[in-house]
Amino acid sequence: MAKLSFIAGVGAGYVLGARAGRERYEQIRRAYDHAKDDPRMQSLAGTLRAQADTAVASVVRELRGR
Known part of the structure; x- marks a missing residue:
């Protein structure tokens, strides 16, 4: 009986x-999509890319x- 309760608890x-993990993943993905479309982030990425190239x-x- 204890084994069955343990297995049910692990399953739940x-x-x-x-x-919860999927919801958090979707939240992070939405934030990333929003940030990558922001012109300020694109400008910063271009600046960092130029500095790295240099x-x-x-x-x-x-x-x-x-």
């Missing part, structure tokens, strides 16, 4: 956790100079 916990080019120049 799994179902409730999966539902940093990589600097490292490559440094390594070739050795």
Whole structure:
């Protein structure tokens, strides 16, 4: 009897956790979709991409100079 109760509890916990996890995933996904369409985020991404390109080019120049 205790084993059956334990299994039922695990099953219920799994179902409730999966539902809560899916809802949180959907919430994060909606926030990401909203943020990626924001012009300020697109501008920031472009700035960061340019800075990363500059940093990589600097490292490559440094390594070739050795």
